[in-house]
Amino acid sequence: MANRARDILYDAYELGQNTYATFRKVPSIASVANMWVDLSMSTGNPRPNFYVGDELTFTVPTDWYKKGIWHGGNVSPKKKFLHKICFWGGGAAVAPAPYLLCDYLGYVPLIDMDNTDAQAVDNTRATLPRYTSGVGVQAFLVATQPYVGGQNFQITYTNSDNVSGRVSLLSVTNTSTYIGQIVNSGITATGGRNFMMPFIQLQAGDKGIKSIQSIQFYGANGGLAALVLCRPIVNLMTRDPAAWVEMDFLKNKPSMPRIYDGAYLNLLVLASATVASIPTIGEITTVWTD
Amino acid sequence: MAGFSSVDDFVSSVTTSGQFWRQDFVKLVATGTVVAGNAYDLWLGNGTIQQYLHGNLVKNYDFTSSPTDWSGVTGAWSYTPGTHLITRTASASDLAIYQTIRMVAGCYYYCRYTIARSAGGVTFSLGGTNDTQRTAAGTYSAIILCGSTDKTVKFTADSSYAGTIDLVSVQPIAGNFLPYTDTSCEGSMWHGGDVSPQTKHLVNFGACVNAASVPNILYLVDVLGVYPRITMTQTANYIMPVGANSVRGAVLEDCQDDWNEQTVANTAHALVVKATEGVTGASVNASCVKLSVSNDTFTTGIIGSEVVGPTTNMTYYYQYAQYVYMWVRSTINLDAGDLTFCTDESANLASSQDVALPALTANTWTRVRLDVSGVAIADRDVVVSIGIKVAVDKNQAFSVYVDDVEWAMPDYVLRNGTFTANADGWTLGANWAYNSNNITRTANASITTAGQTLLPVVQKCPYLVTYTLSARSAGGVTISLGGTSGTQRVANGTYSEIITCGTTNYTLEFTPDATFDGTIDDVICEALMPRSDVGAANYGANNKFYYVMDNQISNGAQTANVDIRYTNSSGSEGTHNRSLGGTVINMASDVIAHLPHSGVGAGKYGPFLPLAAGDTGVQSVDQMAFSGAAATAESAVNVVVCKVIASIPITTAQVFAERDLMNQLPSLPRVRDGACLQLLHLSGAVTVQGTAFVGFCDFAWS
Numbered sequence: 004m005a006n007r008a009r010d011i012l013y014d015a016y017e018l019g020q021n022t023y024a025t026f027r028k029v030p031s032i033a034s035v036a037n038m039w040v041d042l043s044m045s046t047g048n049p050r051p052n053f054y055v056g057d058e059l060t061f062t063v064p065t066d067w068y069k070k071g072i073w074h075g076g077n078v079s080p081k082k083k084f085l086h087k088i089c090f091w092g093g094g095a096a097v098a099p100a101p102y103l104l105c106d107y108l109g110y111v112p113l114i115d116m117d118n119t120d121a122q123a124v125d126n127t128r129a130t131l132p133r134y135t136s137g138v139g140v141q142a143f144l145v146a147t148q149p150y151v152g153g154q155n156f157q158i159t160y161t162n163s164d165n166v167s168g169r170v171s172l173l174s175v176t177n178t179s180t181y182i183g184q185i186v187n188s189g190i191t192a193t194g195g196r197n198f199m200m201p202f203i204q205l206q207a208g209d210k211g212i213k214s215i216q217s218i219q220f221y222g223a224n225g226g227l228a229a230l231v232l233c234r235p236i237v238n239l240m241t242r243d244p245a246a247w248v249e250m251d252f253l254k255n256k257p258s259m260p261r262i263y264d265g266a267y268l269n270l271l272v273l274a275s276a277t278v279a280s281i282p283t284i285g286e287i288t289t290v291w292t293d
Numbered sequence: 294m295a296g297f298s299s300v301d302d303f304v305s306s307v308t309t310s311g312q313f314w315r316q317d318f319v320k321l322v323a324t325g326t327v328v329a330g331n332a333y334d335l336w337l338g339n340g341t342i343q344q345y346l347h348g349n350l351v352k353n354y355d356f357t358s359s360p361t362d363w364s365g366v367t368g369a370w371s372y373t374p375g376t377h378l379i380t381r382t383a384s385a386s387d388l389a390i391y392q393t394i395r396m397v398a399g400c401y402y403y404c405r406y407t408i409a410r411s412a413g414g415v416t417f418s419l420g421g422t423n424d425t426q427r428t429a430a431g432t433y434s435a436i437i438l439c440g441s442t443d444k445t446v447k448f449t450a451d452s453s454y455a456g457t458i459d460l461v462s463v464q465p466i467a468g469n470f471l472p473y474t475d476t477s478c479e480g481s482m483w484h485g486g487d488v489s490p491q492t493k494h495l496v497n498f499g500a501c502v503n504a505a506s507v508p509n510i511l512y513l514v515d516v517l518g519v520y521p522r523i524t525m526t527q528t529a530n531y532i533m534p535v536g537a538n539s540v541r542g543a544v545l546e547d548c549q550d551d552w553n554e555q556t557v558a559n560t561a562h563a564l565v566v567k568a569t570e571g572v573t574g575a576s577v578n579a580s581c582v583k584l585s586v587s588n589d590t591f592t593t594g595i596i597g598s599e600v601v602g603p604t605t606n607m608t609y610y611y612q613y614a615q616y617v618y619m620w621v622r623s624t625i626n627l628d629a630g631d632l633t634f635c636t637d638e639s640a641n642l643a644s645s646q647d648v649a650l651p652a653l654t655a656n657t658w659t660r661v662r663l664d665v666s667g668v669a670i671a672d673r674d675v676v677v678s679i680g681i682k683v684a685v686d687k688n689q690a691f692s693v694y695v696d697d698v699e700w701a702m703p704d705y706v707l708r709n710g711t712f713t714a715n716a717d718g719w720t721l722g723a724n725w726a727y728n729s730n731n732i733t734r735t736a737n738a739s740i741t742t743a744g745q746t747l748l749p750v751v752q753k754c755p756y757l758v759t760y761t762l763s764a765r766s767a768g769g770v771t772i773s774l775g776g777t778s779g780t781q782r783v784a785n786g787t788y789s790e791i792i793t794c795g796t797t798n799y800t801l802e803f804t805p806d807a808t809f810d811g812t813i814d815d816v817i818c819e820a821l822m823p824r825s826d827v828g829a830a831n832y833g834a835n836n837k838f839y840y841v842m843d844n845q846i847s848n849g850a851q852t853a854n855v856d857i858r859y860t861n862s863s864g865s866e867g868t869h870n871r872s873l874g875g876t877v878i879n880m881a882s883d884v885i886a887h888l889p890h891s892g893v894g895a896g897k898y899g900p901f902l903p904l905a906a907g908d909t910g911v912q913s914v915d916q917m918a919f920s921g922a923a924a925t926a927e928s929a930v931n932v933v934v935c936k937v938i939a940s941i942p943i944t945t946a947q948v949f950a951e952r953d954l955m956n957q958l959p960s961l962p963r964v965r966d967g968a969c970l971q972l973l974h975l976s977g978a979v980t981v982q983g984t985a986f987v988g989f990c991d992f993a994w995s
Contacts, residue, residue, distance in 0.1 A: 101987065240949035
């Protein structure tokens, strides 16, 4: 085997530069079909994420990475990669279903979705970690309190080229109402502007978000939400409730996704029915090397 | 060496150097219910990647997120996010909103916009040329000659206008090629940017569809460019012209039959075999037309004419043409203006419009380029007769041979490249001056340029620039495009060279050295197919093309046969006017985003049009004709040229289909710098509007 791959595997498994960890998420709250769910808020291992913090303040919890899917401690100056992931969806709602493993970078909590003013975000207490330019950083709005839905909203942000005042495309909140549901996801019968992807659509030409300036609803939507900035790491797919998904990112879908020190890893899932009481169980292996 | 030398090189590039980009996408089906066996252009649907209207020079044409790219949206004008409209309330101030776009004064554009209003009127203008003031709600369109006042598309309201603006498009007409890159138009999937001298490859590709609309095949394509707004409303044998340059024009008269519309006293006309006549050369045609002045009794006037017409040679778009090309040979030396090329909407050139030919050297075939843009549109929209006149009495018998009369549109890049009557559009530095339908420079130590700025060129794309240098007495001159220089010329001649437009600016200019003293004329800048190895022996290899309905206008009940001619990828020049590899039948009552040539019936091909047997690629699309006219006014198509990067069959709803293009299907398709990535879909099942294709692409480079 050629040197680099050999070096990675040698460092990982001969020198012990690897971490193996399991996860098990079992949502206790329902969801609606064809709308993404933030499994970080679900019960299980790792424990639920409640997006705590001061309202409208960009928040990066201290040592947040310890509360996500465990991938090992800081390894800098070495580099850490996702080597393998194996997981299983324990019901038809999540198998078959697409999942997204994301590095959650920070969030803006306690957004009042009834407030139709432009709600400015306080960015003075934290800055975007790890992907500091914002390239590839996406945003989603997740409900932290029940809501009604059906309202338009937009965010303004600074893009990865450091241009401020960028405006997202119009998003329409879905009518799921459930906590943990990604509010901007879902589709209408005619397509409209709701999308199957969990992320808020950026202004044409933009490649990522560096910071959020404000969020504005154009009608009273009800509920509270958190606006989350994340970097998608890898797409995953369950195919059958009886089938274990195994992915080796050196061999199967070569990409060796980079996991940065401090990354808070968790999952989003596009369920085909309610996820309540349906487990997602799995394990990840990360490796690090020079 | 670019590219991955091994799997380990790939692993190293990704893990050590971070040379990897992952891009998610979601595209919604734009049209009404998708029918099985048909192909659709997903570019026209909502989603991430952005929706884009082919060939539209206006950015943010549907105001999807904000009034970005538009100026003047303040005061009486405001943006309404809930409806993504620009709204105006009546006011004596804040009359206009506008967007600056790069377009060419003196060229025609198809302009379309939608307004709603409760009071007053609003006027659309292009470069300062006004459309009709609109005082009723509706969707309006017009072909407008771009003015020279400015480079804006503008809406000017009267003080009482209260209403909205939406869906604004400005497109070049008649299929002038518009190249695409990842940054030149909205709607391209980001793949990580330019990496040259390294090479980028697609590593993984995955997608699923949300509804039970399976199976489907999703194609990831690099869209190289578009020939926009090719009308479907003309009758049989309508021909679309492309190619302002002399390489490709639309045939007006092939001169393979006698010009026998009339016989004028003391003249003669005949069809002659070149070899027999001793006038071989010019085109590949075996014959040519011979027009003779029989004796010196003849003074001036018509020496030959030929019947042409809308159902045979002429085209709807000749009224917008800029150039006529023809091979001409005279038995005597002729001065400029001795002969004229004539067209007429009456028979027998009874009241013709004439354009002077240049000087001709005796017994020498010369392919002349004539600027016919000075002939009024009203005099050439239904031409029925063409011919040659002697304008200056030569007092002797002589003959003129004519072969392959072609015509071509403007290049849609330069204004007044022939310096006709002035140097309008050009910025002439010190020591440059307008002369006589050309520009000259006198030698001077102070080096200044002659050029045009803010041209509608696409950076990183190749252009064929042509110009004539004459009356040079010293020094040299160099043409540049976008900051990239061509070859310095130090001798008289007509030069053509391929320049990849640089990224410094949008300027074409001539830069002399200090001693240069000479004349420049006949400047053309024509877009070539990007990312296709232009100039190489495999230029255009693996390029494919399709066409799609334009601008959400249907085509009515039209099931015409489609005749498309193209230049293949045979050698660096290709073979022109190749016919498709099968009879292609258009689909009637078509819907937006559908490829009308696709389907399951006879004469249906999809997603790509069939090439002629043995052809493996496309360098350009040359002509297009529908055998019957569309029933819907202003219906048109866009012909799109692309390369297929990868395809993926989606067999089960809600289940990702994934392909590993390194280990599973070893191919690592190349994604070139500037690639404009988009998606096509070949449907295997009924798919409702709004159905979403969700997926991702992984790219890596080394």
